[in-house]
Amino acid sequence: MILHRVRDGLPLMNLVSLRAVPILQQLHLEERLLRSSSDNWCIINDGTNRPNIVMGISGRPSELIDLKSVLRDRVPVIRRFSGGGTVIVDDGTIFVTFICNKDAIPGLQPYPHPLMSWTGQLYKDVLHGFGDFHLQENEIFLYYMYASLTVLDTYFTDYAIGSRKFGGNAQSITKNRWVHHTSFLWDYDIKNMEYLKIPSRAPKYRSARPHVEFLCRMTEYVPSRSTFIERTIASLGNHFSVKPIHQDRVIDPSNTLHSSSKLLTRQELEEAYSSLCEKLHIAAISV
C-alpha cells in the first residue's frame, strides 16, 4: 500500500516553477515524474526558449504540418507522450501541467472526460472575471458493444473565450496516475501558425476557420502573465497543499529514463515530405 503525503487535510502537491525551459526537456521531466514518482506535481513553465511544433502521440507530420516550410526554416518537431493535437509553442506560451495520483482528488475518475471537467472547472475559477471563459463543447459519437445505433454525447475539451480557443490540453493516464498538461496562448506570432495545417479531425465549433480566426490571445483578457500564474497556484490551493520545489531538485537533462517524447530527425521529416509529394504527384523541392 502506498501512503500519500497529506498536509492540513489536503494532499501535498509539489510546485515547480520554470522559465523558458525547452519544451522537450519539460516533457521528459513530466513523463519521468509520472512514471517514477508517487507525489503530486504541478509544473509551470513560463514560455519556452524557441518555437517548437509539438504533435500528439499519433501525430503524422504529413497530415498536420506544412513540411516544406518546416524543413526550410528548420523548425523542431516533437512527438509527445500524450494524446491530442498539434501546437506550435514559443516564448508566448505558458505551460501548466498537473501530475497526480488517481485518488488525489476525491470522487474523480481517472478517465479523459472527468479529468477535463475537473481541470476545466479549476481554470474557470482562475479566469473568473476575465472574459467569457468556458469549456467548449465538442460532439463526439460513442457506441457500446451490442448497440445497434450510436449514442450521442458531448464533452468539454477545449478552453475558449467566446468561440476562440486559447488553450490546448492533452492527457496521459497510467494505472495509478495521470498527467493533464495545457499550453496556454498568452501571445503568439501569426506567422508561426502557418506551419500548422488545419487538422482533418477538428471539433465542430471550429467550422473550418483558419488559425487566426479560431484562436485568441490571453494577453487581451488577463492583465499579466504573473496574474494568471498566481491565480492558478491559488486555485490549486483549494485542492492541494502546495509546496514549492526548486527546479534543481528535479531538472536533470541527462536523465531520459521513461522518455518517449522525441524530437523528429531531419531525415524523418524529409522522408515524410518525399512520400507526401509522391502521393500528390508533385515534385519535392529541395529544402
Add this chain to the structure above:
Amino acid sequence: MALKLWASSTANALKISCSGAKTPPLLPFSISRCFSSVLDGLKYTSSHEWVKNEGSVATIGITDHAQGHLGEVVFVELPEAASSVSKGGSFGAVESVKATSDVNSPVAGEVVEVNTKLTETPGLINSSPYEDGWMIKVRPSSPSELDSLMGPKEYTKFCEEEDAHH
C-alpha cells in the same frame, strides 16, 4: 457532460453477462453510460483488461467498461511480437479524446501475436472489445497467475462499486 438518453432507466438496470454469443440481441436506441457488458469465460483485472485462457496462449484486451469510459479510440500502440510483458506492467497504450491510456498485462509472459488490424482500425476496440478488438496474445510464463484475477461476477461488482464512488 450532456448525455442524451432514451429509455435510460431501463438501460441502467440492464447488466448483461453473456456466454460469448456471436449474434447478440439488439438493444434500445440509446444506452446509459452505466451500461457495459461482461462476458463469461474471461478473467478480469482492476485496471479493466480481460484475458481469455486458450491453453498455451492467453488473449488480452480491454473491457467494454473501459472502452466506454475512454471514448472513441483513434490510435493503438502495441508491443513487438517476441517482447516480454510483466504482470500488471504496461504493454501498450490507446489514444482517445486527447489522452493516452496505458494498457496493462494481466499476466507475465512472451508476446506471440499482436492484432495488426488495430493499426488501421483502432475503433475495433470500441465496437468489439472482446472479439475483433483483442490486442495481444501472450504465452504465459506462470499460468497460475490467471487464478488470482477476477471472474465475471466479481468484475461486474467491481465496476458498479467504482462507478458508484464517483
